[in-house]
Amino acid sequence: MRAKALTIAGSDSGGGAGIQADLKTFHTYQVYGSSVITAITAQNTLGVQAFELVSPSLIERQIVAVLADIGADAIKTGMLGNATIIETVANSLRRYPVALVVDPVMVAKSGDRLLVEDAVQALREQLVPIASLITPNLPEASVLLGREIDDERTMYAALDDLLKLGAKAVLLKGGHLKGQPLDLFADGQQVLELRSERIDTPNTHGTGCTYAAAITALLARGADLVSAVCQAHAFLYEAIASAESIGAGHSPVNHWVWLSERTV
Ligand SMILES: Nc1ncnc2c1ncn2[C@@H]1O[C@H](COP(=O)(O)OP(=O)(O)OP(=O)(O)O)[C@@H](O)[C@H]1O
Numbered sequence: 001m002r003a004k005a006l007t008i009a010g011s012d013s014g015g016g017a018g019i020q021a022d023l024k025t026f027h028t029y030q031v032y033g034s035s036v037i038t039a040i041t042a043q044n045t046l047g048v049q050a051f052e053l054v055s056p057s058l059i060e061r062q063i064v065a066v067l068a069d070i071g072a073d074a075i076k077t078g079m080l081g082n083a084t085i086i087e088t089v090a091n092s093l094r095r096y097p098v099a100l101v102v103d104p105v106m107v108a109k110s111g112d113r114l115l116v117e118d119a120v121q122a123l124r125e126q127l128v129p130i131a132s133l134i135t136p137n138l139p140e141a142s143v144l145l146g147r148e149i150d151d152e153r154t155m156y157a158a159l160d161d162l163l164k165l166g167a168k169a170v171l172l173k174g175g176h177l178k179g180q181p182l183d184l185f186a187d188g189q190q191v192l193e194l195r196s197e198r199i200d201t202p203n204t205h206g207t208g209c210t211y212a213a214a215i216t217a218l219l220a221r222g223a224d225l226v227s228a229v230c231q232a233h234a235f236l237y238e239a240i241a242s243a244e245s246i247g248a249g250h251s252p253v254n255h256w257v258w259l260s261e262r263t264v
C-alpha cells in the first residue's frame, strides 16, 4: 500500500514554500500527498504581498474530509495564522494518533509575519504537546522559550527546555547561525549533531517547509525518527545546492533533486 501524508499549511502562490513545497516533496518521496489549506498567501520569491486566513470551520471540514476517507500515515503542520486555527487543528488531530511533525512557522524568510504574536501560547500549549517532532529555527525557538537562542551554546542549552514543552522530539535548526549551519536533534535519550557546509546561495526559499515535509514523508513510509531526520537533512542540502534561479528574489530549493531528469 502506498504511504500517505497530509500537510496542513498555507498556500504559497510562488510554489516554493508552504503547501506547494510539501506536496512536491511528498511526490519526490513517492508518498501520496493530501492538503488542508489554512491560508492563501499572495507570495513570490521577493516576499509575501498579502494573505487571508481560511475559516476554522472550513479547515476542520477539510481535515475530516481527508482523514475520514483517504487517511494519513503521517501529518505535518506549517503556517497556521492564529490561535483559533491552532486550536481547531489540535482538537482535530488529537483524535488521529499518527506521527505529527509541527513546523512552528512564525515569520517568512522575507521577514513577513505568518502567525499573529498572541497565537504563540496556543501553539505552545495545544499543538506542541501532541507533536512527535517540532522543527523550530532559531528565532522560533527563541519565541517558544522566551529567551535568545543564537549560538551553539544557547542551542544546546535550549534542547531540554524545548522537550519540556511536551513534543516527543525536537529538531532545532541552526540555518540562521553566523558560520556553518548546525541542526540539533534531541528526543530525551540522545542528541544528534547535523552539520553541513554553508552553501553560498540566495536560493533558500522554503528550506524549513521542505525539510519538515521530507521528514514527514519518510515517517509515512515507516522510517524511524532519527533516520528520517538524517535522510531529510542530506536531501535538503542537495536541494539547496542544486536550486536554479527562479524569480528575482530568494529562489525555491530544488524539490525534485532526487528525481531523474528523464524526458516524459
Ligand atoms: N545556505 C545554506 N547552506 C547549507 N544548509 C542550509 C543553508 N541554509 C539553510 N540550510 C539548512 O536548512 C535548514 C533550514 O534552514 P533554516 O534554519 O533557515 O530554517 P527555516 O528558517 O525554518 O527555513 P525557512 O526559510 O523555510 O523558514 C538549516 O537548518 C540547514 O540545515
Ligand SMILES: Cc1ncc(COP(=O)(O)O)c(N)n1
Binding pocket: 009, 010, 011, 012, 017, 018, 019, 041, 043, 078, 079, 105, 107, 108, 109, 110, 114, 204, 205, 206, 207, 208, 209
Ligand atoms: C505559506 C508559507 N508557509 C511557510 C513559509 C515559510 O517559508 P520561508 O521562510 O522560506 O519563506 C512561507 N513563506 N509561506
